[in-house]
Amino acid sequence: MRDLSVAVFRPDDGRLESAVELIDSLGARAIADPMLAVEPTGAAPREDADYAILTSKTGAELVADAGWDPGPSTVVAIGPSTGDALGDEGYEVGLVPGEYSSTGLVEALGGRVPGTRVEVARSDHGSPVLTDGLEAAGAYVHETVLYRLVRPEGSGISAERAAAGDVDAAAFTSSLTVDHFLEAAADRGVREEAIEGLSGAVVGAIGEPTRETAESYGIGVEVVPEDADAEQLLCAVVERAAPTRYE
Structure with a gap:
């Protein structure tokens, strides 16, 4: 059985590394795909x-x-x-x-x-x-x-993976990460396939505005943490996607 794959979109300025380490500590595998650059x-x-x-x-x-x-x-x-x-x-x-x-x-x-x-x-x-x-x-x-x-050059590997059905969970940390994910998917010619691929994944949003943005594009959101906190979001998404890990 392959590891649980989690798409994460944090900026590549230390926050992405921390997110990858957290996902790894939870027994999952991160698909690191920065969607924001400062x-x-x-x-x-x-x-x-x-x-x-x-x-x-x-x-x-x-x-x-x-x-x-x-x-x-x-x-x-x-x-x-x-x-x-x-x-x-x-x-x-x-x-x-x-x-x-x-x-x-x-x-x-x-x-x-x-x-x-x-x-x-x-x-x-x-x-x-x-x-x-x-x-x-x-x-x-x-x-x-x-x-x-801005959206970093080269972003979008997670969109290709989602289009191929190889994303088990995704954690959007702002409305802009949703927008940039879909822009990157469109650039790679897989926008509709990526949206369809996420329908079979557990999708989390950091707060209600981000949920509303995702759902306006047809991306269903299952997880919104109580606090708008990236660590809480990642933990909740992994737990929802693989509840047996916590039993």
Whole structure:
């Protein structure tokens, strides 16, 4: 019996290696296929806001590299992973929402931000749910694009494997990884076959927006972890695909 094969799409910047090691530790075999690459813009967040929101570990590292000083800002992290990354860079995190998402940030900050200046520092693919929600709550919102997310050259081996029926599970960590997976499949001439191949696999999405994106393309999603956390997602996908390993 062949090993359980799990397609994973993390950026090839340490996160992919960690994901592969985790999948291996769970007794499965990773199909490592990075669907995102980071292109820094060189921009830095404003230093005069009341609240400064960071939404990723990558963003935390880039603002530190830029020598960003939050000044009087209350630093807000979208979730514990981002909060830990900010802490590692020497920033004091004042708030992490209970729900690790743009919606969770709006809910956590909505009552605090009327009349305040809010800095949002993130990628070029950030959800408008965050900025629109904070503006609707009465904040003056400024957004800084710290980095762009692009599809790496050569991506798509997982699409070919899915088209051949050789993917047992797949873990999408953002809507953009879904988009890029399908773009890579189309480039290789196997888009419809890859979607069909995933119908026989256990597909996981890191959160509801990612699930909605996948399902809008006809990709059924079985697993969404309680928290929007990549490690939780991978563990849940492997457990669903091979429950006997945990009995």
